[in-house]
Amino acid sequence: MNALAATSRNFKQAAKLLRLDSKLEKSLLIPFREIKVECTIPKDDGTLASFVGFRVQHDNARGPMKGGIRYHHEVDPDEVNALAQLMTWKTAVANIPYGGAKGGIGCSPGQLSISELERLTRVFTQKIHDLIGIHTDVPAPDMGTNSQTMAWILDEYSKFHGYSPAVVTGKPVDLGGSLGRDAATGRGVLFATEALLAEYGKSISGQRFVIQGFGNVGSWAAQLISEAGGKVIAVSDVTGAIKNSNGLDILKLLKHSVENRGIKGFNGGDAIDPKSLLTEDCDVLVPAALGGCNQQNAHDIKAKFIVEAANHPTDPEADEILAKKEVVILPDILANSGGVTVSYFEWVQNIQGFMWDENKVNSELRNYMINGFNDVKEMCKTHHCDLRMGAFTLGVNRVARATVLRGWEA
Numbered sequence: 527m528n529a530l531a532a533t534s535r536n537f538k539q540a541a542k543l544l545r546l547d548s549k550l551e552k553s554l555l556i557p558f559r560e561i562k563v564e565c566t567i568p569k570d571d572g573t574l575a576s577f578v579g580f581r582v583q584h585d586n587a588r589g590p591m592k593g594g595i596r597y598h599h600e601v602d603p604d605e606v607n608a609l610a611q612l613m614t615w616k617t618a619v620a621n622i623p624y625g626g627a628k629g630g631i632g633c634s635p636g637q638l639s640i641s642e643l644e645r646l647t648r649v650f651t652q653k654i655h656d657l658i659g660i661h662t663d664v665p666a667p668d669m670g671t672n673s674q675t676m677a678w679i680l681d682e683y684s685k686f687h688g689y690s691p692a693v694v695t696g697k698p699v700d701l702g703g704s705l706g707r708d709a710a711t712g713r714g715v716l717f718a719t720e721a722l723l724a725e726y727g728k729s730i731s732g733q734r735f736v737i738q739g740f741g742n743v744g745s746w747a748a749q750l751i752s753e754a755g756g757k758v759i760a761v762s763d764v765t766g767a768i769k770n771s772n773g774l775d776i777l778k779l780l781k782h783s784v785e786n787r788g789i790k791g792f793n794g795g796d797a798i799d800p801k802s803l804l805t806e807d808c809d810v811l812v813p814a815a816l817g818g819c820n821q822q823n824a825h826d827i828k829a830k831f832i833v834e835a836a837n838h839p840t841d842p843e844a845d846e847i848l849a850k851k852e853v854v855i856l857p858d859i860l861a862n863s864g865g866v867t868v869s870y871f872e873w874v875q876n877i878q879g880f881m882w883d884e885n886k887v888n889s890e891l892r893n894y895m896i897n898g899f900n901d902v903k904e905m906c907k908t909h910h911c912d913l914r915m916g917a918f919t920l921g922v923n924r925v926a927r928a929t930v931l932r933g934w935e936a
């Protein structure tokens with residue numbers, strides 16, 4: 527099942543539990559606007575290269591649409607649609623005043639030079655600048671993009687609309703970015719995992735973690751989990767996978783990864799087959815890359831908890847198998863909502879023209895993550911469902927209420 531079919535299936539299950547009016551259900555599912563643009567740039571060698579860019583604006587009932595921009599060779603319209611829809615439910619679960627959107631360009635960022643990436647980002651921005659904005663749609667980083675990408679979008683957008691730092695979040699701090707945004711998704715994963723484990727009388731300390739993906743989200747999650755006393759025993763990225771049953775030295779791994787553009791060759795553990803990473807014996811599995819948990823490997827997953835730092839890492843077929851095995855899954859729209867939550871703080875700071883210190887950012891983030899977790903738990907009690915359906919019913923219900931309050935008519 528592709529990402530859009532899976533996300534829509536979860537939405538429909540939530541709509542059923544909420545006994546949503548069928549016309550409202552249909553209207554909530556259909557995206558507000560789908561944008562597809564051709565981005566042609568001169569490459570460094572003088573030849574031309576063409577890429578397709580997407581921005582799907584899913585829903586704006588609760589506020590400006592919000593979501594990252596992904597640069598990856600597998601970006602396709604269905605995937606961007608699914609991710610945009612997930613953003614709508616995620617911002618509602620986090621209870622921040624936004625709707626949902628997502629963008630992407632089908633490209634391999636590792637094979638483009640910095641100046642090619644800059645040209646591509648500027649052309650993409652030129653094509654969509656009229657359709658994004660501080661109070662309409664606010665992009666941010668996702669896989670394959672970072673604060674530099676946001677700086678180029680800010681600069682290009684500002685040529686058309688005047689200096690507008692709040693048009694993107696996840697910017698460099700020197701351009702109005704928020705302290706703590708870089709670490710925010712990983713830190714949110716830490717707070718959500720603490721809350722989840724506490725329900726089972728456990729804490730981070732002493733638990734064995736396996737983390738798939740060592741980019742922004744995976745590396746910050748690894749660092750913070752390890753600082754909190756968790757033992758990160760295996761990590762993978764696109765270059766390979768590494769294991770040390772006594773716990774990897776995450777700071778050394780991070781240094782190696784920066785210097786070598788990947789974790790391959792790290793001498794503080796044994797290289798393992800990346801395909802076996804998800805089925806390693808551990809307490810908590812943290813997918814923080816692309817998809818991963820599927821029908822083929824779900825039977826062999828040994829973790830007791832899965833914390834979805836990535837978006838949509840678990841296929842619905844795997845969900846069912848894992849539920850039968852009593853594996854507890856903390857769903858993406860709750861687990862990784864720390865990133866967009868601090869993006870919200872950044873937007874607020876830009877609009878107020880007042881910068882928060884990092885302690886304030888992190889302590890507010892903790893409040894939002896704990897509130898989100900507790901609100902999801904309440905929905906689980908009300909609807910006798912698992913955490914994924916608890917999160918979906920919470921998000922969908924908030925968006926449905928806002929839609930009706932604004933005067934929705936069939």
Ligand SMILES: NC(=O)C1=CN([C@@H]2O[C@H](COP(=O)(O)OP(=O)(O)OC[C@H]3O[C@@H](n4cnc5c(N)ncnc54)[C@H](O)[C@@H]3O)[C@@H](O)[C@H]2O)C=CC1
Pocket residue numbers: 667668669670671711738739740741742743744762763764765800814815816835836837862863865866
């Ligand atoms: N950056 C953010 O603030 C947020 C990101 N996410 C999600 O978290 C996930 C990771 O995003 P970022 O860390 O920002 O991306 P990133 O581009 O910084 O890092 C991605 C990491 O995944 C690794 N990777 C790629 N393919 C892999 C594979 N097949 N097996 C193992 N590792 C692989 C890469 O080598 C890299 O280490 C994505 O699903 C993204 O949508 C969710 C919420 C916010």
Ligand SMILES: O=C(O)CCC(=O)C(=O)O
Pocket residue numbers: 592593594595616664665666667668695696837862863865866867869
């Ligand atoms: O920070 C943001 O606005 C969005 C981050 C994102 O793309 C996500 O949560 O999946």
